[in-house]
Amino acid sequence: MKRWLFKKPDEKEISEHVSLIDHCKKSGDFVYFYSSRPQQPYWIAYFSSIVDEEILHRDILPPLHQTALTSLAEIKAALPIQNVQITSDCQTIENALLRGSVLIQFHEKDTACVLVRAPMIKARDVTIPEEEYSVVGPKEAFVESLTTNLNLIRSRLPISELQVKEYIIGSLSKTKVAVLYIEGITNDENVQTACQRLESLDYHQILDSSFISQLIEDNKNSIFPQFIDTERPDRVAGVLAEGSVVIMVDGSSHAIIGPISIMELFNAFEDYFVNWQMASAFRLIRVFAVAFSIMVTPVYVAVLTYHYQLIPKDLLVTLVSSRRNIPLPPILEAVILELTIELLREAGARLPTKVGQTIGIVGGIVIGTAAVDAGLTSNVLLILVALAALASFTTPVYRMGNTIRLLRFPFLLMADLWGLLGIAIAFLFLMTHLLKLTSLGRPYLEPIFPPNIRDLKDAFVRLPFSTQSKRPDFLQTKNPVRFPVKKRDKVKDIDE
Amino acid sequence: MLSFQRQLAKTAGQDAWMAVVLSGMIIHLMIWMIYSMLNKDKGDLISIHQQTFGKWPGNLLSTIYILFMLLQTITVLRAYIEIVQVWMFPVLKTWPLALVLLLIVYYVVSSGFRVVTGVCFLAVVVPSYLILTFFVPIEFSNFRNLLPVFDHSVTQMALSVKTASLSFSGFELLLFYYPFIKQPEKSQKWAHLGNLLTTLLYLLVVVVTLAFFDQEYLKRVIWPTLMMWKIIELPFVERFEIIGVTSWAIVMMPIICLMVWSASRGIKKMYKIKQRKSLVFLLFICFVICSLLSEREIIQQFNSWITNIGFFIFLYIPFLFVCYHIRFKLKGKGQ
Numbered sequence: 001m002k003r004w005l006f007k008k009p010d011e012k013e014i015s016e017h018v019s020l021i022d023h024c025k026k027s028g029d030f031v032y033f034y035s036s037r038p039q040q041p042y043w044i045a046y047f048s049s050i051v052d053e054e055i056l057h058r059d060i061l062p063p064l065h066q067t068a069l070t071s072l073a074e075i076k077a078a079l080p081i082q083n084v085q086i087t088s089d090c091q092t093i094e095n096a097l098l099r100g101s102v103l104i105q106f107h108e109k110d111t112a113c114v115l116v117r118a119p120m121i122k123a124r125d126v127t128i129p130e131e132e133y134s135v136v137g138p139k140e141a142f143v144e145s146l147t148t149n150l151n152l153i154r155s156r157l158p159i160s161e162l163q164v165k166e167y168i169i170g171s172l173s174k175t176k177v178a179v180l181y182i183e184g185i186t187n188d189e190n191v192q193t194a195c196q197r198l199e200s201l202d203y204h205q206i207l208d209s210s211f212i213s214q215l216i217e218d219n220k221n222s223i224f225p226q227f228i229d230t231e232r233p234d235r236v237a238g239v240l241a242e243g244s245v246v247i248m249v250d251g252s253s254h255a256i257i258g259p260i261s262i263m264e265l266f267n268a269f270e271d272y273f274v275n276w277q278m279a280s281a282f283r284l285i286r287v288f289a290v291a292f293s294i295m296v297t298p299v300y301v302a303v304l305t306y307h308y309q310l311i312p313k314d315l316l317v318t319l320v321s322s323r324r325n326i327p328l329p330p331i332l333e334a335v336i337l338e339l340t341i342e343l344l345r346e347a348g349a350r351l352p353t354k355v356g357q358t359i360g361i362v363g364g365i366v367i368g369t370a371a372v373d374a375g376l377t378s379n380v381l382l383i384l385v386a387l388a389a390l391a392s393f394t395t396p397v398y399r400m401g402n403t404i405r406l407l408r409f410p411f412l413l414m415a416d417l418w419g420l421l422g423i424a425i426a427f428l429f430l431m432t433h434l435l436k437l438t439s440l441g442r443p444y445l446e447p448i449f450p451p452n453i454r455d456l457k458d459a460f461v462r463l464p465f466s467t468q469s470k471r472p473d474f475l476q477t478k479n480p481v482r483f484p485v486k487k488r489d490k491v492k493d494i495d496e
Numbered sequence: 497m498l499s500f501q502r503q504l505a506k507t508a509g510q511d512a513w514m515a516v517v518l519s520g521m522i523i524h525l526m527i528w529m530i531y532s533m534l535n536k537d538k539g540d541l542i543s544i545h546q547q548t549f550g551k552w553p554g555n556l557l558s559t560i561y562i563l564f565m566l567l568q569t570i571t572v573l574r575a576y577i578e579i580v581q582v583w584m585f586p587v588l589k590t591w592p593l594a595l596v597l598l599l600i601v602y603y604v605v606s607s608g609f610r611v612v613t614g615v616c617f618l619a620v621v622v623p624s625y626l627i628l629t630f631f632v633p634i635e636f637s638n639f640r641n642l643l644p645v646f647d648h649s650v651t652q653m654a655l656s657v658k659t660a661s662l663s664f665s666g667f668e669l670l671l672f673y674y675p676f677i678k679q680p681e682k683s684q685k686w687a688h689l690g691n692l693l694t695t696l697l698y699l700l701v702v703v704v705t706l707a708f709f710d711q712e713y714l715k716r717v718i719w720p721t722l723m724m725w726k727i728i729e730l731p732f733v734e735r736f737e738i739i740g741v742t743s744w745a746i747v748m749m750p751i752i753c754l755m756v757w758s759a760s761r762g763i764k765k766m767y768k769i770k771q772r773k774s775l776v777f778l779l780f781i782c783f784v785i786c787s788l789l790s791e792r793e794i795i796q797q798f799n800s801w802i803t804n805i806g807f808f809i810f811l812y813i814p815f816l817f818v819c820y821h822i823r824f825k826l827k828g829k830g831q
Contacts, residue, residue, distance in 0.1 A: 420742040435614035436607040
């Protein structure tokens with residue numbers, strides 16, 4: 001007992017401590033000074049670049065100067081700051097210093113010290129969403145600070161069941177990663193799968209949530225997004241209430257949602273803000289647009305290379321006359337145009353907005369018209385390719401648009417090889433691939449296969465809220481009931 | 497399904513549709529037999545064979561059955577490639593197409609049974625628009641062609657039933673994938689329902705074909721369905737049969753995948769060979785034989801050969817049913 005109470009810090013601990021401070025001193029922004037106060041001198045250390053000096057001067061230093069504080073516990077009591085800890089563990093001290101804490105100790109060789117949190121928080125304000133802009137509905141978007149983002153979600157779900165599990169991932173970046181779910185709704189298996197994958201992650205740097213989504217995907221060789229990333233807090237709150245798992249990363253303005261099924265890639269969150277007839281119509285348009293975008297140029301190539309008998313006489317005249325002066329086979333014509341569009345898109349994405357617009361005009365009007373005039377492409381194909389590019393931008397999930405544009409090229413090659421049969425074969429490959437895919441272990445093609453009538457209510461169409469009394473079957477929620485179904489009122493007779 | 501009407505009409509003439517109905521009923525009976533065996537055994541064909549005939553003779557029978565399935569796969573694949581060669585690409589060699597199609601089969605089967613069932617489901621749903629195409633020829637049909645009814649002898653009818661029942665083949669694969677069904681006992685009604693649907697579909701096709709073609713002409717048409725598609729005309733599409741042949745690549749996929757899956761599964765169970773290895777081996781055999789069958793006459797001969805063996809399977813299932821139940825009774829008494 002006596003030995004324990006008066007235990008002197010052993011040599012090893014002291015040397016570790018001193019070497020830590022020495023190590024930090026090498027950095028130019030590390031401050032370490034001695035205050036020769038008459039009552040009780042003390043040492044203070046912090047990184048000036050990440051500590052808020054206003055807190056330091058206003059809240060920490062005055063109490064230290066005014067009263068005679070003789071022990072660390074007294075310092076802790078005297079400071080008007082809530083997050084103060086006393087520790088002698090070197091690892092904790094290092095982490096805290098690097099996260100914006102101020103270290104206070106009495107002697108240079110003491111191992112125990114007080115750590116006061118005074119981090120300087122630089123975060124931008126919550127702004128309106130740009131990728132997932134919607135005309136109606138809330139206009140908040142996530143920012144790079146995890147605390148702010150969690151605040152945005154918590155204020156939409158003020159319930160104690162909303163759980164946040166935090167992990168520190170990345171040997172260099174030490175990024176905070178949070179797994180969000182609602183206890184009692186979300187399937188435990190899904191949460192566990194997500195947590196296990198995060199725990200077994202071993203990567204040096206996590207700069208954005210897309211790093212996480214790439215690292216924990218089920219099939220890393222697939223071009224299909226297996227998670228949805230969103231910048232809308234309302235969407236996150238919505239899917240949490242549905243029973244999904246959400247992963248958020250400090251320093252990233254996008255949350256990852258999983259498990260997902262392919263139909264969710266066609267859902268804009270705006271669909272829930274407009275009435276169900278509109279929403280359903282828009283969704284059907286999007287599905288059609290995607291099919292059109294993938295298929296139209298391959299079909300053009302297939303038909304004009306092999307199956308011109310397929311086209312009725314009148315239409316054939318139009319096609320042939322537009323292609324009369326073109327020296328290239330359809331496949332080259334199509335590939336050149338597709339690549340041009342990709343070039344324009346890539347150039348537009350890399351340039352500042354203002355210049356990007358100019359590029360769009362130059363590309364769209366000048367190159368397009370000139371190519372037709374020069375006899376390099378037919379105007380029919382120009383229209384088709386432009387429409388296909390436009391259609392690929394209708395998908396509300398940005399990553400899906402990229403997938404669609406890339407998917408077109410294998411189809412094009414197969415169309416050139418075997419015409420329509422080649423397209424059918426490419427389609428079979430695609431179908432098998434989609435059947436094979438899973439998202440957090442759940443089937444990717446869900447309401448289509450395994451067929452599920454209940455989930456079809458919110459897939460190709462969105463039926464009214466009153467019909468959606470159950471959560472999606474696909475998420476296997478613990479509590480499938482969203483709200484109790486009311487008995488339908490008796491239908492009033494005419495003029496009653 | 498693209499050409500079975502011709503074979504039927506050869507023997508039963510305008511009464512061919514009755515053969516379809518009759519064989520549909522026979523298949524119902526067989527599905528019932530298969531379920532009554534499987535529900536007792538809780539296994540698959542291999543364990544039933546082992547139970548009934550002992551380990552080695554049972555395995556021998558299963559091996560023969562698997563070989564037969566392999567031959568059937570080759571027939572389906574080669575028949576399709578032939579259609580492509582005749583209707584779309586006359587100069588296309590057999591082996592590239594066979595290779596690519598078998599690669600898809602490998603991708604499907606190696607992804608597991610879940611994907612195989614998925615392909616079976618989607619390959620029915622996606623090309624289901626083809627059903628609509630059978631209503632178009634009705635406009636040009638003459639339903640008097642179906643008269644007079646009951647104009648054929650029992651032997652002619654029996655022969656016709658024999659050919660018709662072959663186009664139903666595929667249901668017997670239940671003997672392999674039964675253990676993979678979640679609630680196998682409850683699945684029986686779905687099996688019967690599926691069979692009913694198939695019967696109705698065939699009935700529609702046969703009736704429309706009989707009404708559309710003159711009988712004498714029908715006997716000379718090799719692919720009546722494709723001929724019927726020729727008359728379909730949409731504002732933006734002519735020569736619909738090209739689209740039909742293309743869609744058929746999707747339609748014939750499930751049966752090939754299911755058969756190859758069953759065969760490789762059976763080999764795994766009997767000989768403890770890894771399914772991935774046996775799958776590659778089976779597909780390689782398919783590929784080689786498919787590429788070697790080059791001339792029309794040889795393919796025809798191969799087809800009729802398989803057809804005749806195929807008929808034995810239909811006799812074999814009732815035989816197995818009787819054997820299995822006798823064996824079961826004897827065992828019960830022995831204990």
